[in-house]
Amino acid sequence: MQGLIDIFKPERTFRPQRKFTRDSKRGLLFEKAQATLGLQLCMSDMVVVPPGEDKYEWIAVHAVDFFNRISLIFGTLTDTCLSSTCPAMSHSNGSKRWDWKWQDNVRYKKPTRLPAPEYIFQLMxxxxxxxxxxxxxxxxxxxxxxxxxxxxxxxxFTRLHRVFVHVYYSHFRRIQEIAGEAQVNYCYKHFWFFVNAHALIPQSELEPLADLASRICRKRKDYPDNIPPGLIPSTPPKPHKSSLFGYKKS
Known part of the structure; x- marks a missing residue:
């Protein structure tokens, strides 16, 4: 996560960072999970439950970790993700369109269309x-x-994935401007392998970023093909041109 902190300022995190007690069971498991990041391991191996560990504990630790990382990423975008620029949580790719309405059965008892920043605020x-x-x-x-x-x-996990979708569809240019592309891609790749390994998100919800996943989520070693957390490239890698983003960085 250090690589994200180096680029995405922690003081601008969207939600306060959640931490584990250092000597607790989850704290030790979190340290074990973090120790694998950046090693020359296949991502598909990194997300497997370690021998002797409880599967639910492993998933719980990663739920908190991904919440923190996604909060850090989106916190950098709050000055550009506005109701005027992102009036709905809607995204399209060719003939396909995804339109998410918020419902929490408390304040919003029925599916309600919200501007993207308000939707993500409620989601987080x-x-x-x-x-x-x-x-x-x-x-x-x-x-x-x-x-x-x-x-x-x-x-x-399904709802957290929707934040990734909005970041990539609506704010990827900003991510490139702050040289955060490699870090966000690595974070998403880790997330994608984890949710697929543990059947946490239906494929229909992963579909909006299927084109991206087909490029960056490959079962091979992540180094040096992708930049692991903690290593910041001197220049951002050249993005692929696709219908998803629709532009190249100039």
Whole structure:
């Protein structure tokens, strides 16, 4: 995550960063997960549950980690992602279109069209509330995981993925301007391999970034073909031209 922090200023994080107690079970598991980043390992190997570890703990740790990283990325875009520039959480690629409305069964009891920044604000608030739920994420290993853990965690990851979609479709030029393309691509690649390895997001929700995934999410070593966290390229890698982004950086 250090590479993201170097480019995406932590003081501008969209939501406060969540941290693990250093000597806790999840804190130790988080350190184990972070230790694999940047190593010359296949991404498909990095996301596998380590031998002897609990699968749900592994997923819980990554839910918090991805929440922090996505918050850091989007926090840099809050001055350009405005209701006037992004009036809806809608994106299209050719004949395909995705139009997301917000519903949380609390304030928004019915699907409601919101400007993208408000949609993402509500989304991240909702995810943070879920991550703070001690019933969903038991504090003690002696407490059982809830029966609906996978259903709820799948919804968390599905909604977090929509933030990636908005970043790539609506703000990728800004990401390039701050030389953050390699870091965001690496973060998404890690996210993509993780959710596919653990069946956390339906393929229909991954479809908006399928073109991107077909290019950067390949089962091969990530170094030196892709820049791992902590290494900032002197010049951003040249982006591929595609219908997804529709332009090249000049």
């Amino acid at each position: 608030n909702w995810v943070e509330h879920e991550l703070n739920d001690d019933e969903l994420f038991p504090l003690s290993s002696a407490e059982p995981w809830p029966r609906d853990f996978m259903r709820r965690i799948q919804r968390i």
